[in-house]
Amino acid sequence: MRVVSRLVSTPARRETAGAVAIHLALAVIGFTLLLLINRHVGHGVEWLLYRWDSGNYLRVAERGYPSFIPYRPDGTPDYSRLAFFPLVPALIRGLHLLTGLSYAYAGVAISWCAAAVAAAGVYRLMRAAGASPGAGYACVALWSCSPYAFALWVPYSEAVFSALLVWAMVALLARRWLTVGLLCLLAGAVRPTAVVLIATVMLAAGWALVHRRDGWRPGAALALAPLGLLAGWLFLGSRVGRWDGWFEAERAWGQSFDFGTGTVRFIGDVLTYRERWNAADVRHAAVLAVVLLTAVGVLALALDRTVPRLLVVLVAGAWLLMTGTPGSHYSKPRFMLPFLPVLLLLVARPLARAPLVVQICLYGGGAVVSGWYAAGLLALFEGSP
Template sequence: MRARRCPLSAETSAEPTRSLTVAAGNEPTPRLRAALLRAAPALGLFAAARLTGLLTMALWAWHIDRQPRRILARAWDSDWYMLIAEHGYGRVLRWPDGAVQSDVAFFPLYPGLVRAITSIAPVTSGSAGLLVSWTAAGAAAWGIYAIGERLYGRRTATALVVLWGLLPHSVVLSMAYTEPVLTALAAWSLYAVLTDRWLWAGTLSALAGLSRPNAVAVALAVLVVAGWALVRAHRTPPAAGPPRWRIWAAAALAPLGWCGYVLYVGVRTGDPFGGYFAVQRGWTSRFDFGAGALRVVRDIVLRPTLLSLVMALLVVAVSVVLFALLVLERPPAALLVYTAVLVLITVGGSGFFESKPRFLLPAFPLLIPAARALTKARPSTAVVVTVALAGLSFAYGTYLLTLSPIAL
């Protein structure tokens, strides 16, 4: 299938983020409005999917005498983020086996946004966290749509957004977690790369780097494509393409957020270049080329285990297959590098195996082959597949938040 040219091209229009900066009197932003109108059906389907999943979980939570809002706003890592927003960094847990878990393992952008909202609005940190996550999830869905529309057309873009909203772990997008923020910043940064908006690409990548450890994938994607763009720039006349200084600026900006926070934690712990990784080891999180993950897989296969661990194994296995199919699609280098790094970190990292599907939520390009296949299928087949995915997503999301005894 030949990639279609999106109306929001670098030559004919400004992307949504740039349009927001236009201040020519009170003139509206027709291109932004047109882009939003094109994305509206996909965003509506995404919102319907997530609201239905949320309602399903809430009804079951009330049935078992649990509070849905507390589950969404203060469960597992959410509580760490809310405590950082309320009191700042400094919380440390010491376990009998000698393990030390420090809150500096959590990146600062999300709790910073929560704290900013609670400082200007009369809401609790939990409500502010949910506001940030839900807004970011919508922005992420729009960014995913924009990329899909530019590369493959509106139908595939819509299918891509719907599939992302119906992943087994997509309930996380409704929680006070950081995955929606990372995905939103990553999607728009990658879109900026695709449209040669280099300053936006670098700036959004820097912000993404302050959101989560695996946001390094965004920085590496921008750096690789920027490097190749500079190589090509030396082979073309100076007037061709974007100004080189913008590409250099993007390459300089892209890793600043991630590197800056890692260095900050290192200095704070007394080991500038290794301190952050020592903190992560306290959470049993390290990159060991999959050795720790393989031990967990062996236990899952040989012994009775929890449903969430079995599902995590299936999701990771399917993701590896989807990555191979994505490579065959020959997507733009930015998407390929970004996705490859996310998959590599997830597969090669040790730690909480049950959290691996959550780590893969920002890897939305993995769904491109499935989205393209869905648009080529018969309408009845597409409906059956979508309904089946919705049932799995709603039921499994409810299980994860209300019945599963281990963290997401």
């Protein structure tokens, strides 16, 4: 929080607090509805909190990483928790030991605190990008009630990663290079998708060095940025005694870069109603919308000369990584959640001019839909969201 406070002036803190309040209000609505529906269908809270990726992070926090990679009969790696980076489980375990909270509730506390910090960062990033206070609030609200906002409520890694990513971009636009490097280092220990942030930071730092701006500090950011990601890879590999252990474990999750072949095949199957896909699955619409609308959004941002170029590079890189790796297609909208605020800038500006009552109804309705959809993703639908 000390790093964050250095990036925010005293008058701006009051505005930022308002943005956090908006996020928390919408998150409470969505999370409450999720819990109510989950109870209605006969599941307990702990069962919900151990679903999908949450369970993997919580079990790593509880038991640590395995010391081997399991293999299927055909010789390919089977699913393993070695694919999950260590910082979030470490935070959960630390809070559990410090407070005595169960691992599940410690994970929820970490996510909610990190999401609040992220919401503050989203507001400051939008203001740094030239948005008005109203547009900044609108962007926070839209992000907080987006369909995959559930990942900010449960022990997933998106909340922590979002907080580090948005504040790193705030620092990057302010050319606070040491802060950028530190936040980027931490982000790399949370998720391998930090490679997009790292590439953006290294590009900006390299440009500053070539043009001899800001002295030695861009060089420090350039050196610090990839260290967390490299340390995460090496640490996970050390658990099984091989430097490429994470890459081997990740093969089971289908995250190898295939230049978009898997994504194109999935979209083709959905659009042509192939028998192996259920045409009524609402998640297909979410995946199609994210893949196609993100591409349109990147183009619109590139044409908007008021948007900092570094933000365009960040979102374009995220889109390339999302479409270029097949993995779980249903998780693609969640993948874009930390990067989503930049795209929301396109609709937040006109929405900020709408009457207040319209905005309240829109955001409140969005929070209800977000909670309802989260119940389907976590409690009802098959396949990891």
